[in-house]
Amino acid sequence: MEPAPARPDIRRDLVAILPRLRRFALALCRDESRVDTLVTRACEDAVLKSSAWRGDVPLEVRLFTGLRLLARKDAQKRKAGEQGTRARPNVTHNRPTSRLIIDTLPNDSAAVFLLCAVEGLGYRDAAAIMGTTEDTIAKSMFTARRALSALATNTKERRA
């Protein structure tokens, strides 16, 4: 029997893309306290299933999809737990400028903008990651850019 070809250690590649994974997780859940938990679970899942991974899908695309699924499950659980309790506090005050973008962009458009405009993925890949259609991705991109444009205009007016 021929020995199986040596497979590179996926854990090392995961550590190398950790900042990008954390950024995507933050865009999805908008809650800094949840980011590391989500990323850890997604990475552990990827390591466990690494023997089944053939490299046909780039690692980050695979992880982004896993993060989106985990974030959705996590949000559903938290929503069920929070029903009947107090409303979430408004966390937009005193945020660093870099975090403002996460609060400014509505719904999933922060994550979609990150995938297409920053990570450079096409609408098809982004739609596969977000579990939606290319049409919805196009709408989200337009919504995101309009929201960012409004943010820039407001900032200029306030400075003036």
Add this chain to the structure above:
Amino acid sequence: MADNRKNPESQFSAQLDGQLSEAESAALDALLESDPQARAKVEALRQANEIGRQQFDALLKEPVSLDLVRSIKTASEPRRAVQFPEAPRRKVRLKPTLVTVVASSLLMFGLGAGAGYMFGARPSMMTYADIAGDPSKAWLDDVTSHYRLFSRQSRHLVELPANESAHIVEWLMATTGVSFRIPDLTEDGLEFIGARLYSAGGRPVGQLVYRNRDSEVIAISFAKSLAPTDTEMREVIRDDIGLVTWQGLQASYVLTGPSSDAFLDTLAAKVARII
């Protein structure tokens, strides 16, 4: 996606992402040339796009927690089930005769009595090996504590600076008994700072010290082998320190650096080829 592209702004948004065909792009450019109002809106979108990218890029600079890095580097890999082809087994039916049973009983009794005598006669004495513990563990413990102490030094990081390379080689070879070369790792973004000598696991250890672009210390330690057993490269994490150990023909080597460095093992493989 045609229904999304009713106005020039949404069309331009798709154009920015490279989602328009050549014909659609040309038509949009022609429209923008003739309509200054649409052009202004589109320009605002372009600027918004740039602002968004800059703000997301800034998020990448946030530090990643060491616990997160460690939990991923030490995540357990799946066990691979390897099934070897099996030859068909011949079924052997066991039918012991009285002579076989008596003979095997006597043999088992003899073995049991012998083992009992040997263990009973052995005095309960603690040997030097029991006290000393695992020598390879002791050596790694010393290398780790040495790295923890010296990697925080700024002015006293090395005993001999990099410009005395010839003397470093001569001095460490004579002291440790290991012949080596100083690896040039500038391609990997590492600058050779110098060398020092210390003791680990009761042996003299030579250490070559490098700094990476983030001013973190990466060190190569080597000592004459005690018992060359495991030649495989192994990565160990001790708190915030990552160690990659391997065994050469005449020496034991350890590459030490911050555990958050994802490429310590690649670097170690390169060093093992050069040194």
